[in-house]
Amino acid sequence: MSRAVIFDLDGTLIDSAPDIWRAANAVLEGEGLPLVTFEQSRGFIGRGARVFVERMELAVTGANEAARTTHLHARFLHFYERAHENTRVYPHVAEALKGLRSAGLRLGLCTNKPFRPTEAALRHLGWSDLFEVVIGGDTLPVAKPDPAPLLEVIARMGLSLPEITYIGDSETDAETAERAGARFGLYTEGYRKAAPETLFHDFLFDDYRHLPDHLAQLKTA
Incomplete structure (x- = not known):
């Protein structure tokens, strides 16, 4: 053993998928971007927060832009640290x-x-x-x-x-x-x-x- x-x-x-989804949509709403579904968000999980944000950004904007990704990542971490309710x-x-x-x-x-x-x-x-x-x-x-x-x-x-x-x-x-x-x-x-x-x-x-x-x-x- x-x-x-x-x-x-x-x-x-x-x-933690429900709280990650809420954190993601809090970021997107704050930036005036389209929201993602729970299933979309759940599918982004697994390779860390930066990759999650890259996948999220690509899904809602159709592209990844380094400066925007960095900004969205920082905002996501802000909400992510507080996301425990669900x-x-x-x-x-x-x-x-x-x-x-x-x-x-x-x-x-x-x-x-x-x-x-x-x-x-x-x-x-x-x-x-x-x-x-x-x-x-x-x-x-x-x-x-x-x-x-x-x-x-x-x-x-x-x-x-x-x-x-x-x-x-x-x-x-x-x-x-x-x-x-x-x-x-x-x-x-x-x-x-x-x-x-x-x-x-x-x-x-x-x-x-x-x-x-x-x-x-x-x-x-």
Whole structure:
């Protein structure tokens, strides 16, 4: 069994898509631009805030202009840090995290959500002290699916790849794990677009009550 479990955040532990959508439309409304639908907004999630804004800008204006993108990105972060009202924790996540810690497993977080909105979300959820190491999408010069953020979490925890399992929900997370050479559990109820069986994984799960069993079944490093 792993010594530590490292999680993605949005789409894996929490469903923040409704609040991200509201933040996006608050920006667009303030700029006098067309609004996006919830499904559009949800489809933009996964590669970090800057890419989200680029996709949003392209959808409503038909082009990306560097200065405008930078302005929209800054406005989006302003709203994003305050967007928690409709964010919910996925079923049985809280019990699972508590159970893993009680079993002696260490917890880390590797997300493409920018660090300040990540901190704000964790504070809102009462999770500020839950994860030993937190890496956000802007902590390093690169973000997932580059494996560097995941490897940085592992390094800061003083662990090695065989000692961890990474848990995520998306194509981005699967690619990150594969490129890092990490064991990977895919939560199938998040923001993934492709069929789960087509993505890199060691196991699939749709219920956090089953996560401890999946982890226990992995070969001990």
